[in-house]
Amino acid sequence: MNQPKTLDDNAAMVTETLKAETRKFNFFYGDNQALKNVDLPVAERRVTALIGPSGCGKSTLLRSFNRMHDLYPGNRYEGEIRLYPDDVNLVSPEVDPIEIRMRISMVFQKPNPFPKTIFENVAYGLMVRGEKRRSVLEEKVEEALRGAALWEEVKDRLDDLAFNLSGGQQQRLCIARALASDPEIILFDEPTSALDPIATASIEELIAEIKEKVTILIVTHNMQQAARISDYTAFMYLGELVEFGRTDELFVRPRKKQTEDYITGRFG
Amino acid sequence: MTTTDTGGSGSLSSPYLDRIRTMRHVRNGKERIIEAILFVAAFCAVAVTVAIVAILLYEASTFFEHVSLVEFLTGTEWTPLFERARYGMLPLLVGTVVTSAIAFLVAGPLGFLIAMYLSEFAPPKLAEVLKPFLELLAGVPTIVYGYFALLFVTPLLQKLIPGLPGFNMLSAGLVMGLMIVPYVASIAEDAMRAVPMALREGSYAMGATRFQTAMWVVLPASFSGVMAAFVLGISRAVGETMIVAIAAGQQPNFTFDPREPAATITAYIVQVAMGDLPHGSIGYQSIFAVGLVLVVITLFFNLIGQMLRRRIREVY
Secondary structure, X not given: OOOOOOHHHHXXXXXXXXXXXXXXXXXXXXXXXXXXXXXXXXXXXXXXEEEOOOOOOHHHHHHHOOOHHHHOOOEEEEEEEEEOOOOEEOOOOOOOHHHHHHHEEEEOOOOOOOOOEHHHHHHHHHHHOOOOOHHHHHHHHHHHHHHOOOHHHHOOOOOOEHHHOOHHHHHHHHHHHHHHOOOOEEEEEOOOOOOOHHHHHHHHHHHHHHOOOOEEEEEXXXXXXXXXXXXXXXXXXXXXXXXXXXXXXXXXXXXXXXHHHHHOOOXX | OOOOOOOOOOOOOHHHHHHHHHHHHHHHHHHHHHHHHHHHHHHHHHHHHHHHHHHHHHHHHHHHHHOOHHHHHHXXXXXXXXXXXXXXXXXXXXXXXXXXXXXXXXXXXXXXXXXXXXXXXXXXXXXXXXXXXXXXXXXXXXXXHHHHHHHXXXXXXXHHOOOOOOOOHHXXXXXXXXXXXXXXXXXXXXXXXXXOHHHHHHHHHOOOOHHHHHHHHHHHHOHHHHHHHHXXXXXXXXXXXXXXXXXXXXXXOOXXXXXXXXXXXXXXXXXXXXXXXXXXXXXXXXXXXXXXXXXXXXXHHHHHHHHHHHHHHHHO
């Protein structure tokens, strides 16, 4: 039961190619340690779900992958998050956070379209990179909107403000925005917690499609959701990664008591 | 004691219930007194505004018995002190427009840049240090600004522009602009700060820089608020009195040349109110007529400004 967690422990669970991996990763908000020695492997073109009770550090871990914590003073990373195949430590101070964010995009909890048109929202990542050719933008925007299953609904009103879309459409727009710049990983931070069940179902379907091309890391409060859409699941508690494994195994035969208690609803 | 049928669940124990019931009318009485006090306070503010407009309308109406509205609005000579007095207010209006425009050219861009810096770029600790200085600038009495314009800025400008008169609209306008910078900056900054962090994070997460985020996301999201800051700033400039009265001269001069001296509406009102014209004369009544124009202009700008301001909250 109490087997020591070593670096290879979790990584050994993944027989597929790794896209990224945290090694002895610690994170501090000021003096407050929010993540402790996290070793999380992220399989390429698979969905990895992070579950755990509120405050367990799953969002903190997710936001480390695109260096969001750099935006606020007093935050500190320790250890490594390796990104493959080029094998860089993406939390190292020498690595440019902007480059990382261009390679790893993010979809937030609440849909946050920009106060711009639908077209400009999706083209944002490309415009940030300095892409100005209209034909390239148009092609990429259509591709991304199709990828986010939104094209048919908005193709006639690309110049409307994004605020006019429904909540579910706005979230798919944010997914299109994340897709448009061909990211290697997309981070989803509880992407359906502000949506109704129908919109949630459509987002889940979308994630299943996207993972054909992109590696996905998703934080969710909803265990059924994690069970439905993910290939790997990591259960976190109090800043530690308690258990990691294939989703079908972790939910059926959890190895740790804490995991079992959580997924059977005894706490959390 | 049983509960009443007013929806009580019966969970309240009876000693409390008795007390609450006996206290009821006392409580209601107190509430009513407080409400009345608040109402009177709110009513006073409205009543004063209405009274001002009423007096302006009344006094202006006696002025328009002697002077035609057409001459007043289209005449280019304003000479109430002359033997053959002329009451064309265009020189005053132009003086007001030119000084306000100069002020806006200073306060608009500067206020905007300061707001953008404080809200998006300055480290929070630095912003905390800088803001009180900005507020200090807003707290300087306008008379000080007036003499600053006349005794410091004008001589400086005279070195750059040979032949610049001692009184001129340029100097007054520039200093007036300086005066309203904090005002514009603080309203615009409020608007930018009101932009949810989630939007900024969305932008950063796409790999945007601070500058790109500020220009492409924060600015459009706070656009109506920034516009409101501009409009309220202009309104402030239009109504500003002391600086123009001191530094722009007080001759009604029909010219768009900022190097010339000129009187603004407010400067004229001060001049007359300080006693150059006998009470009750047409000339004296004229200040109510121009005052009315001033109120209409500032009211117009304030209404637009408030409308834009309200829209900030509607977006999210």
